Amino acid sequence: MPNHENFPSLNESYASSFDKGDLPLPPSKHLTVVTCMDARVEPASQLGINLGEANVIRNAGGSAKDALRSIVISQRLLGTREIAVFHHTGCGMLTFTNESIRDKVKSEAPGDSTVAQAVDDIDFLAFSQVEKSVKDDVNFLKGNPLVLKDTELTGWIYDVATGKVKRVA
Amino acid sequence: MPNHENFPSLNESYASSFDKGDLPLPPSKHLTVVTCMDARVEPASQLGINLGEANVIRNAGGSAKDALRSIVISQRLLGTREIAVFHHTGCGMLTFTNESIRDKVKSEAPGDSTVAQAVDDIDFLAFSQVEKSVKDDVNFLKGNPLVLKDTELTGWIYDVATGKVKRVA
Numbered sequence: 001m002p003n004h005e006n007f008p009s010l011n012e013s014y015a016s017s018f019d020k021g022d023l024p025l026p027p028s029k030h031l032t033v034v035t036c037m038d039a040r041v042e043p044a045s046q047l048g049i050n051l052g053e054a055n056v057i058r059n060a061g062g063s064a065k066d067a068l069r070s071i072v073i074s075q076r077l078l079g080t081r082e083i084a085v086f087h088h089t090g091c092g093m094l095t096f097t098n099e100s101i102r103d104k105v106k107s108e109a110p111g112d113s114t115v116a117q118a119v120d121d122i123d124f125l126a127f128s129q130v131e132k133s134v135k136d137d138v139n140f141l142k143g144n145p146l147v148l149k150d151t152e153l154t155g156w157i158y159d160v161a162t163g164k165v166k167r168v169a
Numbered sequence: 170m171p172n173h174e175n176f177p178s179l180n181e182s183y184a185s186s187f188d189k190g191d192l193p194l195p196p197s198k199h200l201t202v203v204t205c206m207d208a209r210v211e212p213a214s215q216l217g218i219n220l221g222e223a224n225v226i227r228n229a230g231g232s233a234k235d236a237l238r239s240i241v242i243s244q245r246l247l248g249t250r251e252i253a254v255f256h257h258t259g260c261g262m263l264t265f266t267n268e269s270i271r272d273k274v275k276s277e278a279p280g281d282s283t284v285a286q287a288v289d290d291i292d293f294l295a296f297s298q299v300e301k302s303v304k305d306d307v308n309f310l311k312g313n314p315l316v317l318k319d320t321e322l323t324g325w326i327y328d329v330a331t332g333k334v335k336r337v338a
Contacts, residue, residue: 002251003200003223004323004336010217011334018332020209025261027208031172037224037239039196040189042213048179054172055206058227060239069291070206070229076273077261082171092194092246104245105315114314122238122315145283146274146291154173163187165180167173 023052026078031055032071034137035086036062036093040160043086047165055080061093062086063125064137072146082152085137085169089159093126093133101126130157131168138169192221194247200224201243203306204255205231205262209329212255216334224249230262231255232294233306241315251321254306254338258328262295262302270295299326300337307338 031054033043043049043056055074057067064071064085074080102119109115127133134155141147155169200223202212212218212225224243226236233240233254243249271288278284296302303324310316324338 002321003198004253007216011215014215015332021330023209029172037226039221039223040192042220044211046180046183047176051211052208054208056227057206058225060242069293073229084173118314124238145287152171161190163184165176
């Protein structure tokens, strides 16, 4: 059974006790979190973020570069002034390269030049060290002309085995 | 006080009762959720997703186009086969255009050609109707050569005033 068949009943349980219908659009804590799409990451509970408090951007690896469009909107239109970059141990981004994922996708559609072209056009932004990836992303944001100069920037690693975060930038 | 000063103590409370340290990297429900970074959206509780079950991609608007890199990684390397696109009422993406956000950013750095060039290079992917944006994103995924043909695709709108979701695609 597809998961979506359960969404209505799972959501009904959430909505039946929902009492936060008047929260404003701008995040009340002026905070943006950039983190990974990983299934073991759940920033709300792991960093103690409540509904309405923070913009949460998630993508493969928690890439700040990939998140730039969203960060500009968060800062300029929604008033956030702090960004926490939050990567994690055991990340899937440590397990491949542009070349290996492109080869895999092409091998799954042999001879399909449309697929080959489309996958060659993507930089998958893999990395080989988690701590370095966090520091690189914080530095990317520090140096980017579109990120506001007074932004409070920090970088963190979440340990999927212990549930603990530590600050590395 | 910056929010990050509270992360260690808030996380300590989470980690002290953490008992899911052995979850595997691939999402157990083979599910990817694409949703908005909005502070009022919290897919885990709103769709009843538990730790380890789903990749969760979030960006400004919940754009599937912006999420493509992450979706390819999720499907090809982590084995997901279902994508739920999940936008919401009252989205910030309804309030601006490429032209208006570019003008705003430029007016905040008058005469700075680096900023002007950088912001002109970004397509901010704003939209004017939530239901149409969900349907457009589901159609984008249906037609994209990199998205697996057997993917179970659905589209949803979350109502920030009531906490309820409804399926629209």
